[in-house]
Amino acid sequence: MLRIAVPNKGVLNESAQMILKEAGYRQRKDSKELVVVDPDNSCELFFLRPRDIAVYVGEGTLDAGITGRDMLYDSGAPAEEILPLGFGGSTFRFAARPGDFSSVHDLAGHRIATSYAGLLEKHLAEVGVDARVIKLDGAVETAIRLGVADAIADVVETGTTLRNVGLEVFGEPIMRSEAVLIKRAGAPQNNGLEQLIRRLQGVLVARDYVMMDYDIRAEHIDKAIALTPGMEGPTVSPLHREGWVAVRAMVPRRGHQQVMDQLWELGARAILVTDIYACRL
Numbered sequence: 001m002l003r004i005a006v007p008n009k010g011v012l013n014e015s016a017q018m019i020l021k022e023a024g025y026r027q028r029k030d031s032k033e034l035v036v037v038d039p040d041n042s043c044e045l046f047f048l049r050p051r052d053i054a055v056y057v058g059e060g061t062l063d064a065g066i067t068g069r070d071m072l073y074d075s076g077a078p079a080e081e082i083l084p085l086g087f088g089g090s091t092f093r094f095a096a097r098p099g100d101f102s103s104v105h106d107l108a109g110h111r112i113a114t115s116y117a118g119l120l121e122k123h124l125a126e127v128g129v130d131a132r133v134i135k136l137d138g139a140v141e142t143a144i145r146l147g148v149a150d151a152i153a154d155v156v157e158t159g160t161t162l163r164n165v166g167l168e169v170f171g172e173p174i175m176r177s178e179a180v181l182i183k184r185a186g187a188p189q190n191n192g193l194e195q196l197i198r199r200l201q202g203v204l205v206a207r208d209y210v211m212m213d214y215d216i217r218a219e220h221i222d223k224a225i226a227l228t229p230g231m232e233g234p235t236v237s238p239l240h241r242e243g244w245v246a247v248r249a250m251v252p253r254r255g256h257q258q259v260m261d262q263l264w265e266l267g268a269r270a271i272l273v274t275d276i277y278a279c280r281l
C-alpha cells in the first residue's frame with residue numbers, strides 16, 4: 001500500500017488534488033476528510049500541512065508527498081525531490097524598505113524576519129553573513145513596520161503583498177520554488193512509487209503537449225519534420241492521394257499556433273490540433 005502525503009490546505013492544495021485526480025487517484029469528498037483509502041490504486045492519501053509533509057516523508061512513515069521545494073529545504077528533513085510538478089511556483093527573496101539594503105552582505109548584524117528560518121539560516125551560512133533570524137509563523141511583511149525586524153525573507157509570487165506594505169525586494173533570489181514530489185532520501189523506488197511517478201509524468205506531458213496531425217506533399221517532409229520532430233520521431237503514413245503523406249506528432253502546447261503557421265507556409269493542409277487526455281511515454 002503506497003502512502004502519499006497531500007497538502008490539506010493553502011495554495012498547493014487545489015493543484016495537488018487536481019494533478020492526483022488527473023493521474024487517476026481517488027478524491028476526498030470534503031475538506032474535513034484527512035485520510036482517503038484508494039483500494040483500486042493500492043494507496044492511501046494523507047492530507048497534511050504542507051510544511052509537515054517533508055518531515056513525515058523524511059521519517060519514512062509516508063512513501064511520497066507533494067510539497068514546496070522551499071519547504072522541503074527549510075525542513076532539513078532527510079527527504080529528496082523526485083519530480084518537479086509545474087505548479088505553486090514562487091521565489092524566496094529578501095525585502096525591506098526601499099533604499100535600506102541592496103545586497104545580502106548589507107544584512108550583517110541586522111534582524112531578518114521569516115517563516116522559513118531553516119532555509120534562511122542555511123543561505124546566510126553559505127554567503128557568510130552573520131545576522132539575527134527572527135522566526136515568525138506568517139504575515140512576516142508586517143514585522144518591519146512593527147519594529148521587530150529590519151528586513152524580511154519571504155515567498156514572493158506576484159509581489160502584491162510586498163507592494164501593499166511599501167517594501168521592495170533586494171539582492172539575488174534565495175531560491176526558486178515550485179511544488180515537487182518527494183520521497184525519503186535514499187529510499188528505493190518500489191513499484192507503487194514508480195507507478196505514481198509515471199502517472200504524474202503522464203499528466204505533465206498531457207498538459208504541456210498537444211497532438212498535431214497534418215497532410216503535406218512528400219517532398220517537403222524533411223522540413224516539416226524539423227518543425228514537428230515529436231518525442232521519438234513523428235508517425236508518417238501514406239495518404240490516399242498521389243505525392244502526399246499524413247504526419248502525426250506531439251508538439252509543445254506553447255507555441256503550437258506558430259508551428260501551424262510555419263507548416264501552412266510549407267504547404268501543409270488539414271492541420272488539426274487535439275488535446276492529449278492522458279499518456280504514458
Ligand SMILES: Nc1ncnc2c1ncn2[C@@H]1O[C@H](COP(=O)(O)OP(=O)(O)OP(=O)(O)O)[C@@H](O)[C@H]1O
Pocket residue numbers: 009010011012050051067068069070071088089090138155156157158177178
Ligand atoms: N502566492 C503564494 N503564497 C504563498 N506560497 C506560495 C505562493 N505561491 C506558491 N507558494 C508556495 O506554496 C507553499 C506555501 O504554502 P502555504 O502558504 O499554503 O503554506 P503555509 O504558509 O505554511 O500555510 P498558511 O499560509 O496557510 O499558513 C510554498 O512552497 C510556497 O513556495
Ligand SMILES: O=P(O)(O)OC[C@H]1O[C@H](OP(=O)(O)OP(=O)(O)O)[C@H](O)[C@@H]1O
Pocket residue numbers: 137138139140141154155156157158159160161162
Ligand atoms: O507575492 P504575492 O503574490 O503577494 O504572494 C506572496 C505572499 O503570499 C504568502 O502569504 P500567505 O497567504 O501564504 O500567508 P502567510 O504569509 O501567513 O503564510 C507569502 O508568505 C507572501 O506573503
Ligand SMILES: [Mg+2]
Pocket residue numbers: 138
Ligand atoms: Mg503561506
